Amino acid sequence: MLDSLSGQTAIVTGGAKGYGLGIAQALVRAGAQVCVTGRDKLALNAAARINGITPFQADVTSPDDWDRLLEQITSTTGKIDILVNNAGGALRIANTEDQSDDMITAAVALNLSGAIYGCRRVAPIMRKQGSGIIVNIGSVAGHHAWPMWGVYGAAKAGLSHFSKSLFLELRPHGVRVTTISPSWGVTEFTDAAGLGSRDPATLARCIHPSEIGRLVADICALPPHLCVQETIIWPMVQEVNPL
Numbered sequence: 120m121l122d123s124l125s126g127q128t129a130i131v132t133g134g135a136k137g138y139g140l141g142i143a144q145a146l147v148r149a150g151a152q153v154c155v156t157g158r159d160k161l162a163l164n165a166a167a168r169i170n171g172i173t174p175f176q177a178d179v180t181s182p183d184d185w186d187r188l189l190e191q192i193t194s195t196t197g198k199i200d201i202l203v204n205n206a207g208g209a210l211r212i213a214n215t216e217d218q219s220d221d222m223i224t225a226a227v228a229l230n231l232s233g234a235i236y237g238c239r240r241v242a243p244i245m246r247k248q249g250s251g252i253i254v255n256i257g258s259v260a261g262h263h264a265w266p267m268w269g270v271y272g273a274a275k276a277g278l279s280h281f282s283k284s285l286f287l288e289l290r291p292h293g294v295r296v297t298t299i300s301p302s303w304g305v306t307e308f309t310d311a312a313g314l315g316s317r318d319p320a321t322l323a324r325c326i327h328p329s330e331i332g333r334l335v336a337d338i339c340a341l342p343p344h345l346c347v348q349e350t351i352i353w354p355m356v357q358e359v360n361p362l
Contacts, residue, residue: 123340125150128196130188132179132237133206134172135162137306138256141328142203145336147171151201154192156184179206179233180225189240198248201339202241204234204278205256208308209271223270230274231281238285246292252339252346253289255282256331257300259351263359275300279349286346295346297338301326303357324356 129146133139134155143153147169156177157163163174175191177184192199207230211222218226234255245251260268261275279298286296304326331352338347353359 122150124201124336127151127200127339128192128198129153129201129203129339130156130192130199130237130241131203131205132156132177132233134203135159135166135174137308138301138304138328138331139203139205140166141330141332142205142335143172143332144169145329145332146201146203146339149336149340151339152196154188156188156206179204179237180228182236185236185240189244193244199241199244200248200251201254202237202251203254203256203335204237206233207256207258207275209260209268212267212271214267215269218270226270227274227277230271231277234278235281238281242285242289242294245294246289249293250343251293252295252297253282253285254335254338255279255296255298257282257298257349259300259302259353259359261300262351263362283348286348290346293343295343297347298349299331299334299338299352300349301331301352302359303354304328304331321356325354326352 129151131139131143131153134143135157143155146153154173154175155166156175158178160176163176166172167174175188177188210226238253255278257279258275260272261279282296282298305322
């Protein structure tokens with residue numbers, strides 16, 4: 120994988136921590152220049168200490184922030200080879216009736232609309248280049264139903280479906296679109312979703328950011344005539360029955 124993405128320019132949203140940081144680091148190791156976005160200034164500053172990573176404070180739910188980001192990158196590099204829409208999160212895991220309208224709106228914006236805003240702006244750039252890959256980070260919750268995960272799962276299911284439609288739009292122009300749908304990972308997601316602490320021995324057997332990162336880099340490094348439509352990743356420690 121070393122230098123397999125040499126000279127390429129990449130954007131990773133939500134790239135200052137968790138899966139996003141693991142993805143950014145893997146892309147850097149593969150030779151790409153990576154811009155990571157996020158709202159947490161402290162986390163962005165920490166990520167900026169890694170050679171090859173450039174931080175950009177932005178909220179993916181803001182179209183204006185997307186415009187600022189793409190203006191800066193294209194004015195500097197003139198191209199975008201890789202877009203990883205990683206930003207997302209389960210803002211609140213609760214029964215639908217216990218969620219406010221504002222919370223539902225925010226969850227859909229973070230997990231679906233924000234990625235669409237980015238794709239809408241990057242698609243014409245990649246189409247003009249005749250190359251590029253968009254990787255949307257979905258979730259197994261977009262494929263399987265659990266109580267209290269309905270809003271988050273609906274947004275991620277929408278992202279998966281959108282990705283397939285976007286692939287059909289961009290395939291004739293040499294642009295690839297893929298979705299990676301992970302499950303239980305060793306990130307801040309568990310705490311942010313209010314799911315409580317987990318046994319360290321169990322977490323050690325879940326999905327690690329570096330593992331997602333390696334997968335994303337490998338998919339991006341595939342020959343340009345090949346595209347992985349979607350990959351679903353389960354940790355072996357997680358039992359899902361029925362699958």
